[in-house]
Amino acid sequence: MMKRVLVISVALLFGLQAGFVMAAATGNPDTGPGCGLGKLAWQNYPHQKTIGVQVLESTTNGTFGSTTFGISSGTSGCTNDGQFWASEKTNIFAAINFDNLAQDMAVGQGEHLASLATLMGIPADQQPAFFAMTQERYAYFIKAGESSPTAMVKALNDASATQPKLAKVSLNK
């Protein structure tokens, strides 16, 4: 019984919240690599949806459909049984985390940059040189990233190849 009353009281609250704001939902343009991951980016998160939708998303904790990351769900979009295709991992990471990467590159360190370096196959002992390079040529990489995250990853790869301390990495590619 207690649970029933609990449920009703919270449901009432949802009703109130959702009643306050009802805005039109608009689509989110797909701006990522070819497999359709741009839809995953959060560009318009709080504003493209009604408050009611946000409430529901957290009642259910469901933000993505189970198709993309569903376990043993087969192949769809950029994923295989819920895991990213190996070939797309780095590009997807760069696309989704572009804001955090830009901050890390400007500062010359950070977990998003370290994770990108790891995905690019840069060994831990060469990562400090890689970080320094991203800070040194920050404007160049960001410009590339603004046209497309894939272009930024390519620019980072190419730059690593011409950097003496990092050249070995690209040879391994």
Add this chain to the structure above:
Amino acid sequence: MGFRSHRLEPHKSFRFVFFCCLTAVFQLSALSGGAAATGDSSYLTELIERATAAHLADEREWHVLLHYNRNLFSGFTSMQDDPGFFMAPDGKTNPQAELAATLTRFFSDELVGRSKQPAQCAFVARYHWLKDKLQFDDRRLPAQPCERFWRWFNEFNAEAISVIFPTGFMNNPASMFGHTFLRIDAKGQTPQTRILAYTINYAADVPPNAGLEYGFKGVFGLYQGNFSTIPYYLKVQEYRDIENRDIWEYQLDFTEQQVRRLLMHTWEMGNAYFDYFFFDENCSFHILSLIEAAEPSIHLLDRFPFYSIPVDTVRLLAESGLVREVVSRPSRSTLVRRKREAMNQEERSWLNQLIRDPEALKSEHFRSLSLDRQAFVLETASDYLLMRGSGAGAEGEPFREKNKAILSARSQMKVAPTEIPIEPYVKRPDLGHGTSRIGFGAGWRNDRAFEEINVRAAYQDLLDPEYGYTPNAQIELMSLAVRHYHNESQARLERFSPLNMISLSPMDSLFQAPSWNLNLGMNTINFGGCQLCTNGYFNGGLGGAVESHFVGRQIFYAMGQVEADASKAYEDNYRIGGGATFGMLTNLTDRWKLWASGTYLRFPLGDKSEDFRWFVGQRFTLTTNLAFRVEYNHRSHDNDVLATLQMYF
């Protein structure tokens, strides 16, 4: 409504087992055309006989893997709702038949379940458990290669499992209790690269363009809940960057074998769905079910027969000795707060200017700060602008533009960032007080002495100890108080409230969220000639709060109020009005907190009247789960003093 049946003590029924054998044989003959044809049917019969003799279908591990619950009177029902999850037609309610049918299907490479794999692969945890128990002879029951499963399993390169707990999010009522999911920690993962790990998330599957009805559906179990493996960096963005929730990470003390069992069962979940219930069969509940699959000897789900609050499940794991390491991941807003606290007055002023106009960084005065401090101010400004710009669509554009200018300047400063300790806003949640509360008290209402017992299902009020909870946030669900007045012959229900919430967000130059409150229920009033009369009320308000640090820490707040009352004490039985409330909360010491508030309300509708109320309360913490309160409530011609000893559990 999803009431799960209570689990009773196990009992065995011989007749039941015998009946199941018959079912199993029936299964066997029914499948002989397809499944058994590819295998060795005498070996299948032998395996089923050995499994029956060993009572494998009665074993805890089988019940965990199939999500069976004992029914109220007899028999079992699986909580799992996808028919493809069961190999026997009556598998949802018949563990023995399901086991026999599962063995049967292991002889076949026919594709089963939603994931369309041979049974050995679709139900890989069942296969490995039965293989171990019955010592399968690979020559007579050939093992399937299960490439899909092994590719998936190897991709994780798993070493450990962490439970991730994004703390409550007050401005979205449905996430106010937080969320839990698992992270699959990879071998060689460092604190810097753990965002690359995959998670195991249980969520309801909701159509993309949802509306109002979805909140209800989420609560009432009308959605299918599914498991998915969303990369942790996406979850970090969602909770840390966009919703500004501190995240706590609890790494579990699992062996390689336990990690493997957990992942095997997770793979099976690709064939499963559960009806999703916000309160009981929710994220936390099903995350515990995966942990039970990793180690069936621990009983976790039994502890949550009615509802599971995420923090309680985390606490249970910690108390069960399953947690190896705990780390926090502060939200973007916590980063901004803590970094600003580490600045002097001048630096804070530059922070405010840079956020308004990045051109300020060109000023000579700013450039006269040491390079370290310039960098620190720019980094903080960038954190703030990211906080405002992330996921904010067109409205976020000005913040993103300013952030570009700030970062471009920062990239030219070749100094390492200043590392400061970032204390999370919400302290370690599993060390906070229990989420339910019972209080025993006594006092006087005017000239009447009374005793009181009060109970609250969940969760936190503004006077409760804050450790482990979101500061300045009150969420009370289902609270009631019963009083016995000495000069009355019987006890009465003094107060009852299904929902009572207050969110105070101190405002300053960087943070400007409003404060609000919402309260409904019944209380006992003295009004006019009516003594101890029952009154139903609804009260809501909106306003602002500020924080100061004179002695300890204070929050001052002011809110406009609307209120509707219904009672036979009133002329026309109701009144509706509005007014304002002012209040102050202060933490005098770590254990001692005061709360004072004054409210003026005028009711122009119904019984035309006005009300002046004030309240003073204090709480002293004795131990984590024990506190002492004294509260004084005043309304016109009505004074109430109450002293209570409160226990959390």
